[in-house]
Amino acid sequence: MITTSGLTKVYQSRGREVTALDGVDLHVREGEVFGVLGQSGAGKSSLIRCVNLLERPTTGIVTVDGVDLTALAGRGRRAGKELRRARSRIGMVFQHFNLLSSRTVQDNVELPLEILGVSGRERRTRALELLDLVGLADKANAYPGQLSGGQKQRVGIARALAGNPKVLLSDEATSALDPETTRSILQLLRDLNQELGLTVLLITHEMDVVKTVCDSAALMKKGRVVESGTVSELLATPGSELAAELFPVSGLASGPDRTVLDVTFRGEAATQPVISQLSRTYNIDISILGAAMDTVGGRQIGRMRIELPGRYEENVVPVGFLREQGLQVDVVDDAAEVVAEAELIKDGAQ
Numbered sequence: 101m102i103t104t105s106g107l108t109k110v111y112q113s114r115g116r117e118v119t120a121l122d123g124v125d126l127h128v129r130e131g132e133v134f135g136v137l138g139q140s141g142a143g144k145s146s147l148i149r150c151v152n153l154l155e156r157p158t159t160g161i162v163t164v165d166g167v168d169l170t171a172l173a174g175r176g177r178r179a180g181k182e183l184r185r186a187r188s189r190i191g192m193v194f195q196h197f198n199l200l201s202s203r204t205v206q207d208n209v210e211l212p213l214e215i216l217g218v219s220g221r222e223r224r225t226r227a228l229e230l231l232d233l234v235g236l237a238d239k240a241n242a243y244p245g246q247l248s249g250g251q252k253q254r255v256g257i258a259r260a261l262a263g264n265p266k267v268l269l270s271d272e273a274t275s276a277l278d279p280e281t282t283r284s285i286l287q288l289l290r291d292l293n294q295e296l297g298l299t300v301l302l303i304t305h306e307m308d309v310v311k312t313v314c315d316s317a318a319l320m321k322k323g324r325v326v327e328s329g330t331v332s333e334l335l336a337t338p339g340s341e342l343a344a345e346l347f348p349v350s351g352l353a354s355g356p357d358r359t360v361l362d363v364t365f366r367g368e369a370a371t372q373p374v375i376s377q378l379s380r381t382y383n384i385d386i387s388i389l390g391a392a393m394d395t396v397g398g399r400q401i402g403r404m405r406i407e408l409p410g411r412y413e414e415n416v417v418p419v420g421f422l423r424e425q426g427l428q429v430d431v432v433d434d435a436a437e438v439v440a441e442a443e444l445i446k447d448g449a450q
């Protein structure tokens with residue numbers, strides 16, 4: 101539904117060039133909720149703004165629902181009209197709602213329809229339908245200033261849906277909201293995704309958002325996508341940074357000459373007593389350093405960090421046993437963990 105290939109965006113800023121996107125290839129399938137994560141400055145906003153051509157990419161191609169938007173941009177009047185039409189099929193939701201304070205809720209929702217030249221009567225009916233869909237039928241005549249943050253975002257979503265889009269882009273839609281309101285807005289996006297078959301591309305810096313609503317996710321760093329896939333694929337990828345952040349377990353080895361493993365359980369494997377079997381079969385003592393259960397991508401999943409006596413070379417057979425039981429086993433390298441933690445501290449300090 102959304103494809104970018106070789107997308108770059110270079111800004112000219114005070115005489116120097118800033119590369120915000122450095123060759124981004126993204127594939128968002130029809131009907132999925134796709135989350136793009138990354139630290140501040142990674143290029144997330146530039147990406148989403150290039151997808152609907154709010155920002156003109158420097159090079160590369162953006163296709164939405166089979167239409168090459170980059171080919172239409174800046175190619176005369178006729179193509180401009182086609183681009184406007186294609187863009188009306190892409191809704192956009194903003195972090196700070198971007199509502200007009202002098203217009204009522206209903207008039208805010210009608211605005212894109214006015215621009216599309218829809219008649220007054222049709223606009224009113226459509227706006228009321230949309231307000232009903234987002235649970236705000238009783239606020240049609242209120243002004244944005246009279247609404248809570250969550251209600252304002254619902255109006256923003258209703259407005260984004262006015263042109264009957266197939267795609268909804270969301271730029272940090274929940275980051276100005278409290279946790280409870282965030283949950284209800286995410287639920288609304290999920291319901292719209294399922295009821296209307298809407299494809300949603302959202303950018304966020306919150307792992308919880310990805311956990312709650314996303315089918316797929318990508319991690320951006322310095323203008324590049326460094327990991328992407330369905331949430332289940334990512335969780336099954338050894339060494340995936342997104343998986344580790346989506347589902348963190350911690351705990352350091354209790355001393356030298358120990359093997360630390362992250363064992364991920366899902367489905368049937370979660371109900372088997374594998375740890376006690378492992379201990380009995382190989383006559384080893386196992387310490388549990390950390391454990392967590394969670395629902396990720398709608399599936400229950402568990403992860404446990406365990407420690408076995410002896411170095412990894414001495415534990416190849418027990419590790420093989422765990423893998424034979426269908427468990428995902430990642431060997432935790434303490435030295436790498438220490439480096440990763442130091443990087444996190446350094447990034448946080450910047």
Ligand SMILES: Nc1ncnc2c1ncn2[C@@H]1O[C@H](COP(=O)(O)OP(=O)(O)OP(=O)(O)O)[C@@H](O)[C@H]1O
Pocket residue numbers: 111112113118119120138139140141142143144145146147305
């Ligand atoms: N209009 C602009 N002019 C010059 N540089 C820009 C412009 N917009 C973004 N940048 C730069 O491009 C890089 C990527 O910015 P972008 O806003 O896309 O990142 P982001 O991941 O969305 O960050 P945040 O989470 O803080 O919004 C940054 O270095 C930023 O300073």
